[in-house]
Amino acid sequence: MPTDKESKDVSRRSFIQRTALGGAGLLIATDILGPELAASTPKSANAAMIGVPFEARERVRLGIIGVGGRGSSLLEDLLAIEKVEVKAICDFVP
Numbered sequence: 001m002p003t004d005k006e007s008k009d010v011s012r013r014s015f016i017q018r019t020a021l022g023g024a025g026l027l028i029a030t031d032i033l034g035p036e037l038a039a040s041t042p043k044s045a046n047a048a049m050i051g052v053p054f055e056a057r058e059r060v061r062l063g064i065i066g067v068g069g070r071g072s073s074l075l076e077d078l079l080a081i082e083k084v085e086v087k088a089i090c091d092f093v094p
Contacts, residue, residue, distance in 0.1 A: 010092060060085070061086075
């Protein structure tokens with residue numbers, strides 16, 4: 001369990017490193033479970049969304065994780081689009 005000091009010292013780099021380790025753990029778990037996990041996953045879960053029909057929405061609502069450099073530029077672009085709402089932003093740097 002991290003102490004208060006450790007939780008305040010989280011950087012983007014350590015966050016990405018921890019996330020990558022978690023992803024690697026999921027890959028290893030998937031490899032170990034193999035056919036059992038694949039059998040329980042619907043085939044459509046791996047399908048691309050190209051060509052999949054969807055109901056049009058009046059507004060598009062989204063959230064952004066990480067708004068440093070490129071994220072700030074993306075945020076400005078999204079806010080300039082009519083009928084797009086940015087509902088949440090998450091970043092380590094206030």
